[in-house]
Amino acid sequence: MSEPAPAEALQVPKAAELVAAQLRRQIVMGERAEGELLPPELRLMTELGVSRPTLRQALRILENERLVRIHRGRNGGARVSRPSVQTAGRHLNNLLLYQGATLDDVHTARLLLEPAAVARIAGTVSAEDVAALRASVAANLASTDGAETRRIGSEFHIQLVELTGNRSLVLFAQLISGLLDGALIRHDAERLKQRMPSQSEGLIHDHSRIIDLIEAGASREAARHWREHLEAVHRQLRKSINTDLVLDLEA
Template sequence: MRTGMQGNGRRGPKISEVIARELANHIVEAGLVAGSVLPTEREMIESFDVGRSTIREALRLLETRNVITLRPGPGGGPVVRRPRPEDLGEALTLILQFEAASLDDVMEARRALEPTIARLATSRITEADLDLMDQTVRLTLQAPNPEVFQEQNRIFHSTLARAARSVVLQVFLESLGCVADGIAGGVTYSARRYVAAARAHERIIEALRARDGDRAEQSMREHLDEAVSYWHKKHKDLVTRPVVWRR
C-alpha cells in the first residue's frame, strides 16, 4: 500500500495537515483570542521535529482557513485570527458557483431556515437583543437609504440569529446572508421599500416581545416571501443568475 493512502483508497492526511489540525486544536483548547501570537517558525520546527517546508505548508493551510494571519517582516509570524461566518459564506459562494446555484436558490434555503430561527428566538431572546433590533428599525426609518438599510438590516438579522442561541443555525444563516445579499448583488430599492422592510421588522420584534413563536415564525416567513416577490418583480435577471465568488 502506498504511503499516505488509507485502506479505502482515499489519501491519508499529510504531515502538514496533521500539524495544522494540532495547531487549531491548541488555539481552541488554550482559549487563545484573536491577536495572540503563536510560536515562531523555528520553535515549531523543533517542537514538531519536521522541516521548514512542512511547517510553512501547515501555516499556509491555517491561513487559508482564516484561523491565523501571517505577519511579514521582522517580529512577524503566525497570529491567531478566528474564523467568522462570512469566511464560510465566501467558501460556500465558491461551491455554489460551481453548482450553478442562483440567488433564488440561496434565498430558498434562507426561507426554510430563518422562520425556524425566529421561532426558537422567542423563548431565548434577551431584552438587550430586542432593544438592539428596535434601534435598527429606528435608524432605518430616520434615514431610509441604501447604506443605512444594508448595515441595519445586517444587524437585525444577525442579532436574531444570535438570539436563537443555536450556534450552528447562527453560522449557517449568517453565511447564507453573505451569499444572498440582495443589495450587494445589485438589487435596488426605493425609500418606500426600506420603510416597508423596517415595518416588517417591527412586526417580527412585536411577536418576539410577546414570546409568540407561531407569530414570529409567520411574520419572518411573510417578510422573506415579500422580499423574494419584489426581487422577482423588479430584478428577475439578477435572482436567476448564478452566484459568483467575489473577494
C-alpha cells in the same frame, strides 16, 4: 470474497497536514490568541518534531485557510488569525458556486431557518430583548442612507435568530445574510446609493409587526408573517438580480 484494496489507494495524511491540523486545533480552540505571533521556525520545528519544509508547508495550508497571516522578511513571522464569518462566507460561496447553487437556493434556506426561529422565540424574549429590537427598527426608520438602512435591516434578521440562543443557527443566519447582501451590493451598487422610501419603509413596518407578534407569543402568526416578509424581500431582490443564475460573488 473481495480482494483487499491496494496499499496505494489508502489515503495517509502527509506530515504537513498533520502539523497543520495540530496548529489549527490550537487556533480554533483559543489556545493561540488572535494576533499572536507564533514561535520562530527553529522553536516550532523542535516542539513539533518536523523539518523546516514540512513546517513551512503546514503554515502555507493555514495561510490558505486564513488562520494565519504570514509576514515575510527579517522581522516576519506567522500571526494567528481567528476564524471569522467573512472567511467562512468566502469558502461557502466557493462551495455553492461549485455545486451550482443560486440565490434562489439561498433564499429557500432562509425561509427554512428564520420563520422557525421567530416561532421558537415567540413569547420567550425579555423586555430588554424587545427594546433592543425596537431600537433597531427606530434606527432603520431614522436612517437616510440606503446602504446603512440595508445594513441595519440585515442585522435585525440576525438579531431575531440570536434570540434562539443557538450558536449554530446564528452562524447559518450570518452566512445566509452575507451571501444575499454581498450579491446585492455587487450587482446593484448604484441603487444602494439611493433610498427608496415606499419600499424600504414597508419592509421596516414588517419588522415592527414581527416584534409585536413575538412579544404577544403568537408563534404561528409570527412564522407566517415572517415568511411573507422574506418572500417580499426576495421579490424586491429579483427586480435587480437574476436570482436563478449560479451564485458567484466574484463575477
